[in-house]
Amino acid sequence: MKNLKIAIQKSGRLNEKSVQLLKNCGLDFENYKSSLITSASNFNLEILFLRDDDIPGYVEQGIADLGIVGENVIDETQAKVNYLQRLGFGKCTLKLAIAKDSTIQDLQDLNGKSIATSYPVILKSFLDEYKINADIQTISGSVEIAPGLGLSDAICDIVSTGGTLKSNGLKPFADVRKSEAILIGREGLEENEILAELLQRIQSVLRAKETKYVVLNVEKANLPIITEILHGVKSPTVVPLAEEGWVAVHTVISEDDFWGKINVLKSAGAQGIVVMPIEKIIL
Ligand code: ATP
Ligand code: MG
Numbered sequence: 001m002k003n004l005k006i007a008i009q010k011s012g013r014l015n016e017k018s019v020q021l022l023k024n025c026g027l028d029f030e031n032y033k034s035s036l037i038t039s040a041s042n043f044n045l046e047i048l049f050l051r052d053d054d055i056p057g058y059v060e061q062g063i064a065d066l067g068i069v070g071e072n073v074i075d076e077t078q079a080k081v082n083y084l085q086r087l088g089f090g091k092c093t094l095k096l097a098i099a100k101d102s103t104i105q106d107l108q109d110l111n112g113k114s115i116a117t118s119y120p121v122i123l124k125s126f127l128d129e130y131k132i133n134a135d136i137q138t139i140s141g142s143v144e145i146a147p148g149l150g151l152s153d154a155i156c157d158i159v160s161t162g163g164t165l166k167s168n169g170l171k172p173f174a175d176v177r178k179s180e181a182i183l184i185g186r187e188g189l190e191e192n193e194i195l196a197e198l199l200q201r202i203q204s205v206l207r208a209k210e211t212k213y214v215v216l217n218v219e220k221a222n223l224p225i226i227t228e229i230l231h232g233v234k235s236p237t238v239v240p241l242a243e244e245g246w247v248a249v250h251t252v253i254s255e256d257d258f259w260g261k262i263n264v265l266k267s268a269g270a271q272g273i274v275v276m277p278i279e280k281i282i283l
Contacts, residue, residue, distance in 0.1 A: 093178050213275070
């Protein structure tokens with residue numbers, strides 16, 4: 001079968017997690033050193049290491065079959081590609097920000113103002129939506145320093161924690177778009193066996209990441225209330241303990257749920273609660 005090619009970021013914020021995801025799917029390959037292309041030794045996949053801006057175009061043209069890239073980059077390049085799977089990492093928000101002491105108060109105040117950004121396409125469509133006429137200054141990096149230098153009245157840039165904005169005397173003003181890393185595919189790839197296998201593996205890894213394997217001990221009399229609190233993949237496994245009248249309960253639960261439930265479990269008589277990571281969940 002012909003190998004598929006997947007394009008991932010060569011270095012930067014998405015590189016490590018993209019590589020880790022593919023490795024967690026059981027793929028064995030050399031990470032980027034000097035070669036821009038490498039093959040998985042145990043899967044029909046070649047990995048191309050590229051600048052993230054180039055990934056949507058490579059996939060649109062079919063030079064790569066698949067890609068892992070931020071939604072922000074797909075929108076900005078307007079490449080025609082299929083969205084195959086949200087990946088849950090690389091989460092960030094494209095925001096408008098202004099100087100801390102700016103007189104701008106609402107979106108309409110941006111009329112006639114200038115906004116520096118590396119995302120002119122996304123910004124333009126946002127401004128059009130709100131019927132705002134502003135001057136877009138496209139710059140390729142270090143956007144945060146533009147207002148301080150007098151280049152613009154506002155900026156539109158990616159923010160995750162807001163630390164960079166703050167240290168440049170800026171404050172967030174409005175959200176333009178949220179983004180996360182996404183698996184994209186070229187058009188016409190829908191019926192591909194290698195893709196189907198890869199997607200199944202990716203989904204089982206993503207599912208496992210959100211869930212934990214939980215083992216706890218409880219007196220038999222308290223079992224009904226414990227099983228009520230825990231809704232696992234199916235009903236929990238109950239194993240008798242050597243001590244008469246006690247059982248161990250094994251189950252899989254969502255991590256978000258778990259922290260909400262832990263005190264309820266304790267007061268329902270659960271003891272020795274052990275929480276373990278899960279590698280994969282195949283449904
Ligand atoms: P390249 O050299 O590949 O062009 P880059 O400098 O354009 O890299 P990075 O800063 O590595 O890009 O970010 C890659 C992607 O990671 C962004 O497009 C965005 O989707 C996502 N991302 C997540 N959090 C952040 C953040 N705090 N700042 C910037 N990008 C982030
Ligand atoms: Mg880039």
